[in-house]
Amino acid sequence: MGDEEFNHFSLTVQELPAALEAVLFAAGDPVNIGRLQEITGVDKEVLRSTLSRMITEYENNPWGGLVIRRLEDDYVMCTKPHLRNVFEQMFHPKSRPPMSQATYETLAVIAYNQPVTRAQVEAVRGVSSDSIITRLLDRGWIRECGTLDAPGRPSLFETTQQFLMEFGISSVSEMPAMDLMMYGTIRDLEESLETAAGSKDTRQLTMEHLADVNFPPGDKVL
Amino acid sequence: MPVHQVPELKIRQFEGPLDLLFHLIEKNDIDIYDIPIAEITDQYLVFLKDMDSLDMEVASEFLVMAATLIHIKTRMLLPDRKALALSDEEDPREELVIRLLQYRRCKMLAQDLRERFKNYADSFTRLPATPASLGIETVAPPQEFDPENFQQSISAICSRNEVRFADLSSKITHILKRDKVSVRDKMKLVWQRILSGGKIFFHEIFPSNDTSRIDKITGFLAVLELLRGNQISAVQESPFDVILLSKRDDVDASETELLNGEISAGGKEKNPYGR
Numbered sequence: 001m002g003d004e005e006f007n008h009f010s011l012t013v014q015e016l017p018a019a020l021e022a023v024l025f026a027a028g029d030p031v032n033i034g035r036l037q038e039i040t041g042v043d044k045e046v047l048r049s050t051l052s053r054m055i056t057e058y059e060n061n062p063w064g065g066l067v068i069r070r071l072e073d074d075y076v077m078c079t080k081p082h083l084r085n086v087f088e089q090m091f092h093p094k095s096r097p098p099m100s101q102a103t104y105e106t107l108a109v110i111a112y113n114q115p116v117t118r119a120q121v122e123a124v125r126g127v128s129s130d131s132i133i134t135r136l137l138d139r140g141w142i143r144e145c146g147t148l149d150a151p152g153r154p155s156l157f158e159t160t161q162q163f164l165m166e167f168g169i170s171s172v173s174e175m176p177a178m179d180l181m182m183y184g185t186i187r188d189l190e191e192s193l194e195t196a197a198g199s200k201d202t203r204q205l206t207m208e209h210l211a212d213v214n215f216p217p218g219d220k221v222l
Numbered sequence: 223m224p225v226h227q228v229p230e231l232k233i234r235q236f237e238g239p240l241d242l243l244f245h246l247i248e249k250n251d252i253d254i255y256d257i258p259i260a261e262i263t264d265q266y267l268v269f270l271k272d273m274d275s276l277d278m279e280v281a282s283e284f285l286v287m288a289a290t291l292i293h294i295k296t297r298m299l300l301p302d303r304k305a306l307a308l309s310d311e312e313d314p315r316e317e318l319v320i321r322l323l324q325y326r327r328c329k330m331l332a333q334d335l336r337e338r339f340k341n342y343a344d345s346f347t348r349l350p351a352t353p354a355s356l357g358i359e360t361v362a363p364p365q366e367f368d369p370e371n372f373q374q375s376i377s378a379i380c381s382r383n384e385v386r387f388a389d390l391s392s393k394i395t396h397i398l399k400r401d402k403v404s405v406r407d408k409m410k411l412v413w414q415r416i417l418s419g420g421k422i423f424f425h426e427i428f429p430s431n432d433t434s435r436i437d438k439i440t441g442f443l444a445v446l447e448l449l450r451g452n453q454i455s456a457v458q459e460s461p462f463d464v465i466l467l468s469k470r471d472d473v474d475a476s477e478t479e480l481l482n483g484e485i486s487a488g489g490k491e492k493n494p495y496g497r
Binding site: 025026027028029067069076077078079080081082083084087099101102104105107108109111112124125126127128138139140162165166167168169 | 237238239240241283287321324325328329331332333334335336338339341342343344345346347348349350351356414415418419
């Protein structure tokens with residue numbers, strides 16, 4: 001796509017929010033930032049900041065039933081998640097069977113360490129996770145993303161855009177690797193916890209403390 | 223050391239040995255950094271005794287942990303560890319503690335995901351619009367074919383192949399490195415992914431940039447086969463645009479099992495693209 005192609009059509013900053021809203025409404029599916037650039041003729045950085053402002057506006061608008069969400073480099077318009085009860089009245093959906101604890105555990109290991117192999121998942125959970133991985137693949141939350149260059153060439157797994165969508169996550173960068181996997185000794189672990197918490201006594205660790213180490217504040221807020 | 227009461231629970235409720243161990247530690251209010259190994263091992267073994275009708279695979283995982291615990295216990299029993307020139311930091315429990323901490327974090331993140339799913343899963347998008355569905359007729363831009371570019375690409379491929387095939391060892395490594403992927407498997411994979419989402423983009427079949435050539439070829443053939451079988455439709459709005467693959471409306475989702483048969487029937491025993 002040459003630059004000349006854009007030059008004759010470019011939206012002003014004032015026109016941009018309305019245009020983006022219209023595009024996202026018409027598209028339905030997530031739209032890539034590159035495509036938005038082609039359509040509007042506006043620089044990606046400007047698009048990003050405009051969209052991020054729009055996301056906040058939508059979120060905080062008590063009159064609106066729609067939100068805009070970022071999924072990595074894609075943007076999508078969807079209904080506000082808490083309107084679930086309205087749709088229940090509208091469609092009377094079947095209640096879906098709850099996912100097992102094991103499913104979420106496996107998903108957590110994959111999401112926070114991607115890309116990972118089956119063996120790495122099993123190392124954390126201590127049990128064979130094959131059938132659950134198959135279920136996650138079927139569910140469309142994870143996918144194979146190549147093979148590890150190691151004996152046996154094991155498959156690597158990563159999460160999908162559908163996963164980001166259904167779990168309200170904007171980017172996998174919000175899900176830092178489980179650092180615990182990298183500590184050789186408890187001492188290493190404690191040192192890093194101390195640095196993170198800025199306190200001396202890490203023996204009194206609670207789950208929340210442990211969470212804070214790798215969750216930047218804000219990301220955990222649902 | 224106070225005698226803790228053994229919690230009455232059935233082993234089936236646990237996801238695995240770590241889950242059970244973690245439960246014992248929480249139940250007894252034990253400091254995870256200072257586990258009374260003897261006691262925990264005893265309690266763990268009591269649980270193990272109680273499980274009578276578990277399948278081998280699950281049971282073996284629990285047994286491995288039991289062995290680990292007993293191993294740690296014996297190392298703790300060694301009379302004078304310092305005399306054996308073991309430094310203080312080499313606590314035999316350390317590895318276990320790290321695994322438990324890992325698992326605890328995993329459980330916690332799993333809980334977080336569960337909450338998120340509850341909160342976000344019921345957000346809906348519109349069905350994607352195509353120009354046709356909006357009643358818009360589009361102008362297809364003219365095909366651009368640059369003979370010079372084409373010629374260049376050809377010669378690039380030729381020279382690359384020349385180098386590769388001249389060197390016998392690199393040729394053999396190349397062949398040995400190749401994965402075997404059958405078109406039939408790829409078809410199943412693509413079809414399942416289309417079914418689960420209703421549609422996928424063509425490029426999503428090749429998730430990473432380093433998708434191997436054999437994967438690309440079989441993936442492409444699989445799409446062609448599915449098109450030929452009228453299972454899916456492929457829509458591209460303009461040249462070089464993304465290609466949307468979707469299930470054909472007249473194909474019933476209940477034909478999922480049917481298709482499995484169909485694929486094997488279409489693929490026959492001697493699938494021409496099998497390897």
